[in-house]
Amino acid sequence: MFARPAGADDSTPGPAPALEARSEDVRTLLERYRPVIMIKTQEKPCSNDGEAFRPISPNDVLDDRQIALRQVGASDPVAQWGPDPAALAGLNGGFYLDFPGNALQPGCIYESDSEQLEAGKDPVVLGRVVKQADEPDHLVVQYWIYWYYNDWNNKHESDWEGIQLVFDAASVAEALTRAPVATGYAQHDGGESAEWTDDKVGKVGDRPVVYSSRGSHASYYGSSLFLGRGAAEGFGCDNTDGPSTRLDPVVEVLPTRAVDAEGSTAWLTFRGQWGELGEGPNNGPTGPTTKMRWDRPIDWQHTLRANAFIVPAGDTSSEQLVATFCRISAWGSNQLISFQYSPAKLLVVLGLLGVSIRLLVGATGWSACPPLPVLRRRRIGQMLRGGPALFRRHPLEFGLLALVALPVGLLTALAGTVVAHLPFVGALVLTDNGSSPDLATATILSALATLVSVSLISGAVAHLLRDPTGRIGPPSESLRTVLRRLPELLMTAVPAIVLVIALSFSVIGLPLALWLTVRWSFLSQTVVLDGLRGIPALRGSSKLVRGRWFQTAAVVGTVTLVMQTVGVVVSLLALVAFTGMPLWLLAGLGTFVQLLLVPLCSIVLCLLHGDAVANEREHRTADDADGAGTATAPPAAPVA
Numbered sequence: 001m002f003a004r005p006a007g008a009d010d011s012t013p014g015p016a017p018a019l020e021a022r023s024e025d026v027r028t029l030l031e032r033y034r035p036v037i038m039i040k041t042q043e044k045p046c047s048n049d050g051e052a053f054r055p056i057s058p059n060d061v062l063d064d065r066q067i068a069l070r071q072v073g074a075s076d077p078v079a080q081w082g083p084d085p086a087a088l089a090g091l092n093g094g095f096y097l098d099f100p101g102n103a104l105q106p107g108c109i110y111e112s113d114s115e116q117l118e119a120g121k122d123p124v125v126l127g128r129v130v131k132q133a134d135e136p137d138h139l140v141v142q143y144w145i146y147w148y149y150n151d152w153n154n155k156h157e158s159d160w161e162g163i164q165l166v167f168d169a170a171s172v173a174e175a176l177t178r179a180p181v182a183t184g185y186a187q188h189d190g191g192e193s194a195e196w197t198d199d200k201v202g203k204v205g206d207r208p209v210v211y212s213s214r215g216s217h218a219s220y221y222g223s224s225l226f227l228g229r230g231a232a233e234g235f236g237c238d239n240t241d242g243p244s245t246r247l248d249p250v251v252e253v254l255p256t257r258a259v260d261a262e263g264s265t266a267w268l269t270f271r272g273q274w275g276e277l278g279e280g281p282n283n284g285p286t287g288p289t290t291k292m293r294w295d296r297p298i299d300w301q302h303t304l305r306a307n308a309f310i311v312p313a314g315d316t317s318s319e320q321l322v323a324t325f326c327r328i329s330a331w332g333s334n335q336l337i338s339f340q341y342s343p344a345k346l347l348v349v350l351g352l353l354g355v356s357i358r359l360l361v362g363a364t365g366w367s368a369c370p371p372l373p374v375l376r377r378r379r380i381g382q383m384l385r386g387g388p389a390l391f392r393r394h395p396l397e398f399g400l401l402a403l404v405a406l407p408v409g410l411l412t413a414l415a416g417t418v419v420a421h422l423p424f425v426g427a428l429v430l431t432d433n434g435s436s437p438d439l440a441t442a443t444i445l446s447a448l449a450t451l452v453s454v455s456l457i458s459g460a461v462a463h464l465l466r467d468p469t470g471r472i473g474p475p476s477e478s479l480r481t482v483l484r485r486l487p488e489l490l491m492t493a494v495p496a497i498v499l500v501i502a503l504s505f506s507v508i509g510l511p512l513a514l515w516l517t518v519r520w521s522f523l524s525q526t527v528v529l530d531g532l533r534g535i536p537a538l539r540g541s542s543k544l545v546r547g548r549w550f551q552t553a554a555v556v557g558t559v560t561l562v563m564q565t566v567g568v569v570v571s572l573l574a575l576v577a578f579t580g581m582p583l584w585l586l587a588g589l590g591t592f593v594q595l596l597l598v599p600l601c602s603i604v605l606c607l608l609h610g611d612a613v614a615n616e617r618e619h620r621t622a623d624d625a626d627g628a629g630t631a632t633a634p635p636a637a638p639v640a
Contacts, residue, residue, distance in 0.1 A: 023253075025172045030127035030251045033165055033180070035143055036204050037123065037247040038223070040214040040240065046108040051214050053114050055145045055249055057124040058274075059085065059264055060117045061097075061158075068098040072277070088270035089261045096273035096284055099157045103149075103276055103284075110149035110157070117148065123249035125162075126288075129172060130256050132298045139175050140297040141165040144254070144288050145210075145217070152216035153236040153330055156282050157275025161217045162186050163210055164297055165196070183208060184301045186293070187218040188234035193304035194221060213238035225311040227322055229576050233309070237326035254288075311583070321571050321587045328572065371603070372470030374610035377618075380555055383611065387559075387604035397464065398599035400475045404456045404482070454598055455493045456482055459524035461602040462609065466529060481528065488533035489524065496520050496538065518553045519545050525609045544612040555608045559601040567594035 042050030061067060065082035072094045079095065080087050088095075101109035126144040142164040150159040166182040169175040180196040194201050200221045202209035211220045220226060220240050228234035259268045268289050275284025293300035311322045365379035371386035378386070391398055463478040482489070500517050503509030519542045526532045526540040545552050571590030574581065 022172075025176060026129050027251075027253060029129060029141060029172055029176055030143075030253060032176075032206050033141055034127070034207055034249065034251050035125060035163060036207050036209045037125075037145070037249060038209060038211045038240070038244040039247060040212075041243045041245045046111060048215075051212065051245075052111040052151065053147050053149060053217075054118050054247065055123045055125060055147060056114070056117055056121070057126075057252055058146050058267060060121070061099075061148065062088070062267065064113075064117065066100050066113075069095060070098050071095055076277075085264055085266040086262050088272075089259075089266040090269050092271050093286075094272065095270075096275065096277055097158070098276045099149075101157075103155050103157050103278060104282060106149065106151060106155060110151070114148040123247045124252055125249040126254050127251040128254040128256065129175075130294075130297055132296055135298040137168065137170055138298055139167045139169045139172065140301075141167070141175070141180070142293070142297065143251075145212075145219070145249075147217045150216060150285075152213075153234075154216075154281035156278055156284050158285055159217050160274070160285055160288060160291070161212070161219055162293075163208065163219050164293065164301070165208070166298070166301055179206075182301065184293075184297075184304050185210065185219040185221060187213075187220065187238070187308065188216070188228065190233060191219075191300075191304040192221065192308050193301060193306060211240035211244070213240050220308060222310075225322070225326075227309040227311055227325070229309075229579055233305075236329040237311075237322065238308075309579075321568075321575065321583065321590065324568055325572055325575055370470075371607060372465065372472075373468050374465045374606055375468060375614055376610060377614050378607060378611045380551060383555060383604050383607040384558065386607055387600055390603050391600045394472060397472060397475045398461065398603070399596070401457050401460045401464070401479065401599050401602075402595050404453065404460060404479065452490075452493065452497070453595075454602065455489060455497075455524045456486075457598045458602040458605055459485070459489060459528035461599060462525045462606050463528050465603075465606055485528055488537075489527045492527055492533050492537045493523050496523065514553075515549075518549055518556060521545060521552055521556050521605065522609050522612065525606070544609070544616055548612060548615065552608065552612070555604060559604050563594050563597045563601050566597060567591065 037055065039051035039054075040049075042052055046052070062084055063082065067082060068078045069080045069083040069087060069091075070076045071079045076096075076098075078098075083097075099110070100113060101107070124146070126146065128142045128144065130140050130142060131138065132140070142162060144160060144162040147159040147161065148157075150156050163186065164184045165180040166184070167175040167178065168181050169178060182193060182195055183201055184193045185191055202221065209221075211223055212218070213220060213226070216234060216236075216238055218226075218234060218238050220238065223240050223242050223244060225241055226233075226238040228236055228238060254265055254268065259265055261269070268287065270287055271290055272286070273284035274287055277283060288294050291300075292303075361381075364381035366381035366385055369378055369382040369386060371390040460475070460478045460482045463481050464473055464475060467473060496516070500513045500520075503513035503516070520538055522541040522544050523537055526537045526544075530537075530540060532540050567590040570593045571586050574586050574589055575583075578586070
């Protein structure tokens with residue numbers, strides 16, 4: 001592998017030494033390794049399904065009379081419209097280019113303007129051959145790639161990307177006689193390296209293949225989904241997955257050292273922003289000469305990662321975790337952009353959300369109420385408060401009940417594997433490449449495993465807390481009882497769960513699925529405590545929920561949301577904090593946390609069940625009293 005020589009000086013080198021080479025040889029070298037650029041195919045204009053832009057020459061931008069060169073100051077006055085390269089020569093950070101449109105709210109303006117600039121022209125890469133002053137035995141071929149707009153989690157006008165090839169050669173003539181030894185692909189604030197002979201370096205002849213990430217234009221070696229969790233990697237998800245469109249750019253040659261202040265590359269000495277000013281990552285980027293890899297390409301090569309983090313295909317739990325991370329990072333970036341563009345609007349939304357939460361919290365009682373015995377009337381706030389209190393008193397007993405979910409998860413995974421390999425059926429639940437269960441299938445199996453686990457653990461918790469005096473029984477007895485009644489519980493719960501999931505896949509059936517889910521919230525308790533099964537158990541649960549649907553939905557929804565949210569948050573925090581941890585382990589961590597929360601949520605559901613039973617008995621007693629009163633009442637006097 002290409003490595004920095006031992007004892008090399010890390011100090012900043014001087015200017016790059018002049019290359020003793022004929023321009024024809026430089027052109028030949030740059031043409032030989034001219035990259036093939038693969039972009040994600042865009043099916044229709046102004047859509048996010050693919051890449052909307054093509055690499056162009058910065059001179060095409062400077063020829064546009066709609067682009068302004070502005071000077072930083074009061075109202076940032078326009079110094080010149082449509083500046084030519086010479087107008088930018090030598091200007092510092094007090095100047096910037098301003099394109100038509102608002103970078104934070106791009107709409108289709110940048111895409112349509114870029115299409116006009118691209119019309120009738122080939123894609124362009126800017127080629128350059130350079131040597132680092134303190135690395136005389138290495139020669140570097142660079143390709144700088146300019147994009148009109150960056151439409152990713154960060155949004156800004158202009159985007160500079162690129163790759164480089166490193167040769168063990170002291171001259172261009174020598175480099176023409178041998179292959180490169182290493183490659184470096186720029187990705188956000190960092191990049192990725194590989195030996196030229198590495199299998200991950202795709203080639204068309206001698207030309208390296210570059211997969212450009214949709215929107216961010218980060219350069220990758222392959223077609224996949226890449227995860228970034230920092231500045232060097234980018235914070236979010238880079239997507240180079242296919243279908244892809246191949247681009248064969250032409251090469252515009254950049255000078256190695258001296259820049260003609262009147263020539264077509266005079267813009268190289270411009271040190272201002274190539275786009276309107278913005279906050280943080282939304283600021284317009286500076287040009288190539290401000291980057292480390294311009295004068296110190298070998299030093300930059302040594303800062304690169306050996307690999308990018310590829311999201312593995314086929315691991316559905318990891319895919320769901322990463323998909324959540326991608327959505328949240330994109331959503332968070334959009335909210336930050338919204339705040340920068342209209343802070344008052346976002347503050348109003350947050351204020352309304354805070355008031356709504358305050359009203360919901362204040363709509364119930366939160367006074368202390370003993371969690372035991374379970375059978376008594378309580379308000380929603382008292383149930384939500386009593387569950388954690390009881391769990392803290394008996395963590396070992398309730399923690400042991402969580403073990404019930406382990407065999408359920410294993411059996412579900414086994415069922416998914418078996419189904420995937422069944423003739424005919426397997427083809428319906430596999431992805432196009434046939435390598436992994438489809439996300440919808442994985443979601444169904446995951447939901448089924450979660451609901452079955454909650455049903456079993458809720459039944460065990462209900463049995464553990466069944467004593468009317470408030471005494472907690474041994475968890476081993478509760479587990480034996482649940483396992484003994486497992487056939488009845490599965491016979492009741494599984495068909496109900498399958499029906500709810502099936503209804504959820506249609507717009508018409510979704511409200512009914514939600515209604516039935518709440519109606520059947522007490523299936524576990526009716527099976528384990530009342531000995532019912534099948535239709536009688538469904539009727540028993542529905543009877544307890546009758547007239548209390550919204551109250552039951554509020555509690556069930558709250559505990560489910562808390563359980564799912566905590567598991568996801570823990571996984572995401574670990575995903576960001578522990579970058580070396582495998583994705584399957586991170587996904588398993590979230591599942592484990594959710595597993596620990598199932599008994600806690602089951603306690604709250606048992607308190608809800610106890611409230612429902614107490615309410616039903618109160619009404620029954622009142623009805624009996626009314627019936628008895630009517631039977632003993634004296635007959636009415638005859639009508640005169």
